[in-house]
Amino acid sequence: MSVKQKKLIYNLVTIGLVAAAWLIFTLLLNHDAGVPRKERILSSSMKDQLIPICCWIVMAVSLNLVVGISGELSLGHAGFMSIGAFTGIVVSGWLLNGFAVEDATLRLVLAMVAGGLTAGIAGVLIGIPVLRLRGDYLAIVTLAFGEIIKNVLNCVYVAADGRHLNLGFINNNIAGTMLLNGPNGAKVKTIATVNAGFILVLITLVIVLNLINSRSGRAIMAVRDNRIAAESMGVPVTKYKMMAFVTAATLAGMAGALYGLNFATLLPTKFSFNESINVLVFVVLGGIGNILGSVISATALTILPEKLRFLQNYRMLVYAVVLIVVMLATNNRTIRAWFNTLSERLRPGKREEAKSHE
Amino acid sequence: MSEQKRRSQTRMVPVPSESIVPERDLGKPPVLETHHLGIEFGGLKAVDDFNLTIGRTEIAGLIGPNGAGKTTVFNLLTKVYEPTQGTVMINGRDTKGMNITQASQLGVARTFQNIRLFSQMTVEENVRIGLHNQIKYDMFTGILRLPRYWKQERKQHTEALELLSIFDMQDLADVKAGSLPYGAQRRLEIVRALATNPCLLLLDEPAAGMNPHETSELMENIAKIRDRFQIAILLIEHDMSLVMGVCEGICVLNFGKVIAKGTADEIQNNPVVIEAYLGKRKEG
Structure with missing residues (x-):
C-alpha cells in the first residue's frame, strides 16, 4: 500500500468515525426523546456531555495543528477558546435583544462565526510577537497570553441597550441588559445543539486534514522538520507558522462559542491554564501530529472523569494514574508489539502482507 | 575519461574582478559576483576579502583545508549570515539586507554539509x-x-x-x-x-561518505545537471578526484582568504596550495 493510499484511508477513517458517531447519537437521541426516563439508552449525564466532547475534540485537533504539525508548543490555547466563547455569548445576546432574532440556529451560526473571527484576529495579534520566539520561550509566552486573556475578560462588562452595545472595562455602571458581567461571568440563553457540535467537528477535520495534505501543509511541516532547509527552499517561515497558529485559534474560537452557549452561566476563570494543559494532554496522549488520536483521546478523557465520579475525592488521582499508565503503555515496546499482533489477528487477510513487508 | 576531456576543452579567461570564467560564458552576465566579501565573528575574520565571479554555466570548485571558511562562504552567499564587508551580487542584483528565503527566490539553491x-x-x-x-x-x-x-x-x-x-x-x-x-x-x-529552479546551485561536500563508484557516478551527474539545466554549480569538496575531474575553475581558501584561483592544472601545481595542504618543506 502506498503512502498516499494510507493517508487517504486514515483521513476517511477519521472523518467516517465522527460521521458514524453523529448518526448513532442522532438515532439514540431520537429514540430517547419519546420514551420515559427508565427506558432511555443514553444517561442524562452522557447526553449533557455530547456538546462539550465535540468542543474538546475541536480544541484538541486544532492544538494538534500547532503542536504536532507546526511543531510549536503552545500553552495558551484555552485563551482563544475563551475569546470565542464570550464573543459568541455577546453576539447571540445582542442579536436577541437588539435585533429580535428569534431563530436560535441562525444566532448560533452567527455567534460561532463571530467567535472564530475574533479568536482568529487575536491569533494574528498574539502570533506576531510570539512566533518570533522558539521552543520553551514560545511556550512560556503563549502561557502568559492565555492568562492575560483570562484576566482581561474578567474585567469586561458588555450590555445591550437596544441595538447599541455598551462596553465597560472594570466599570460596571453601563446601561442596558447585561451580557457579560465581569468576574460574575455571563448568564446565557443556551442554544448549542448536538448537531452543531458534530458539524463543527467535521468542518474542523476537513479543514485540518485538507490543510495537512496540501502545499501549505507540507510547507508547515517542512518548517517543523528543518527550519533552515525550508528557508533555503524559499518557504517563508513566518507566514506558514502564522497560518497554522491563526487557523488553530479560529477553530478554537468557534469551539469556544459553541461551548459558551451550552451552559447557563459561564465564568471567565473557567478557561484557565488548567484547561490549556488539559487540551495538551489530549494531544500528547492521542499522539503528537496524529489527528485521529486527538479525536479519540479528547473523547475518552472527557468521559473518563465523569465515569470516575463514584470514586469521589479520589477521582482526579485515579485520572492521573490512568494517564501515566497509558503514556507508559503506549511507549512500551512489548505492549506495542502485543497491540500489533492483536490488530493483525483481527485482520487475517492482512497477515501475509505484513509478514512479507518485514 | 570523457569528463577530463571536456574540462581540457574549456578555456578559462580572466575577468576584471580578479577571477576567471569559462570562455563560453564571457558574453553573458555572471550568475554570481562577490566583491571584497568578508565576515567577522567577534573580531575573528572567518572570511576576508573574498572575490569570486562565476559564469552562467560554469562548474566551479571551492576547496581548502578544514576550517578554511568554505561553508561560511556558502552561508554568506545564501544569506544565512549577513556579511560585515563587501557585497554579493546574484544575477546582477545586490543581496544586501535580504533573508534566506529572498535569496532562494533570486535563484540560489544549496545542499548542506550535514544533511x-x-x-x-x-x-x-x-x-x-x-x-x-x-x-x-x-x-x-x-x-x-x-x-x-x-x-x-x-x-x-x-x-x-x-x-x-x-x-x-x-x-x-x-x-x-x-x-x-x-x-x-x-x-x-x-x-x-x-x-x-535555481540559476546557481551550491553543493556542500556532495561526495562526503560516498564510495569511489558513487563518487564517479556523482561526477557524471553534476556535469549532466549543468548541461541539462544550463545552470552554474559551485561545490565544496574534499575529494580531489571529483574536484579536479569536474570543476572548470577552482578557488582555494585558507584561513578565510583566497590563496589561489585557476584551472585544475594550475591549482595542482601551485606551491602556495601545496603548502596550505601539506605544510612547508623543511629547508636543508
Whole structure:
C-alpha cells in the first residue's frame, strides 16, 4: 500500500468515525426523546456531555495543528477558546435583544462565526510577537497570553441597550441588559445543539486534514522538520507558522462559542491554564501530529472523569494514574508489539502482507 | 575519461574582478559576483576579502583545508549570515539586507554539509517543498479542494518524479526521506535544490561518505545537471578526484582568504596550495 493510499484511508477513517458517531447519537437521541426516563439508552449525564466532547475534540485537533504539525508548543490555547466563547455569548445576546432574532440556529451560526473571527484576529495579534520566539520561550509566552486573556475578560462588562452595545472595562455602571458581567461571568440563553457540535467537528477535520495534505501543509511541516532547509527552499517561515497558529485559534474560537452557549452561566476563570494543559494532554496522549488520536483521546478523557465520579475525592488521582499508565503503555515496546499482533489477528487477510513487508 | 576531456576543452579567461570564467560564458552576465566579501565573528575574520565571479554555466570548485571558511562562504552567499564587508551580487542584483528565503527566490539553491532533509516526510514531498515557489496554489484552494488544487497537485507530482529520475530515484518517491541510505539522502538534497529552479546551485561536500563508484557516478551527474539545466554549480569538496575531474575553475581558501584561483592544472601545481595542504618543506 502506498503512502498516499494510507493517508487517504486514515483521513476517511477519521472523518467516517465522527460521521458514524453523529448518526448513532442522532438515532439514540431520537429514540430517547419519546420514551420515559427508565427506558432511555443514553444517561442524562452522557447526553449533557455530547456538546462539550465535540468542543474538546475541536480544541484538541486544532492544538494538534500547532503542536504536532507546526511543531510549536503552545500553552495558551484555552485563551482563544475563551475569546470565542464570550464573543459568541455577546453576539447571540445582542442579536436577541437588539435585533429580535428569534431563530436560535441562525444566532448560533452567527455567534460561532463571530467567535472564530475574533479568536482568529487575536491569533494574528498574539502570533506576531510570539512566533518570533522558539521552543520553551514560545511556550512560556503563549502561557502568559492565555492568562492575560483570562484576566482581561474578567474585567469586561458588555450590555445591550437596544441595538447599541455598551462596553465597560472594570466599570460596571453601563446601561442596558447585561451580557457579560465581569468576574460574575455571563448568564446565557443556551442554544448549542448536538448537531452543531458534530458539524463543527467535521468542518474542523476537513479543514485540518485538507490543510495537512496540501502545499501549505507540507510547507508547515517542512518548517517543523528543518527550519533552515525550508528557508533555503524559499518557504517563508513566518507566514506558514502564522497560518497554522491563526487557523488553530479560529477553530478554537468557534469551539469556544459553541461551548459558551451550552451552559447557563459561564465564568471567565473557567478557561484557565488548567484547561490549556488539559487540551495538551489530549494531544500528547492521542499522539503528537496524529489527528485521529486527538479525536479519540479528547473523547475518552472527557468521559473518563465523569465515569470516575463514584470514586469521589479520589477521582482526579485515579485520572492521573490512568494517564501515566497509558503514556507508559503506549511507549512500551512489548505492549506495542502485543497491540500489533492483536490488530493483525483481527485482520487475517492482512497477515501475509505484513509478514512479507518485514 | 570523457569528463577530463571536456574540462581540457574549456578555456578559462580572466575577468576584471580578479577571477576567471569559462570562455563560453564571457558574453553573458555572471550568475554570481562577490566583491571584497568578508565576515567577522567577534573580531575573528572567518572570511576576508573574498572575490569570486562565476559564469552562467560554469562548474566551479571551492576547496581548502578544514576550517578554511568554505561553508561560511556558502552561508554568506545564501544569506544565512549577513556579511560585515563587501557585497554579493546574484544575477546582477545586490543581496544586501535580504533573508534566506529572498535569496532562494533570486535563484540560489544549496545542499548542506550535514544533511538537512525533511526526514519525517516522503522523498516526493521533499521535492515538492523544493517546488513550493514553482507550482503554486493558496491555502483556501487546498482546503476547499478546488479544481486548481487537483491540477497543481498533479503538476507537482509529475514534475517531482521527473526531477527524481535524474538520479533514478523515482521508485523511492513514497519512502520516508529519513530512512534512505546516506548516499541517496545526498542525492535527494540535490534534487530538492534543483526543484527550486535555481540559476546557481551550491553543493556542500556532495561526495562526503560516498564510495569511489558513487563518487564517479556523482561526477557524471553534476556535469549532466549543468548541461541539462544550463545552470552554474559551485561545490565544496574534499575529494580531489571529483574536484579536479569536474570543476572548470577552482578557488582555494585558507584561513578565510583566497590563496589561489585557476584551472585544475594550475591549482595542482601551485606551491602556495601545496603548502596550505601539506605544510612547508623543511629547508636543508
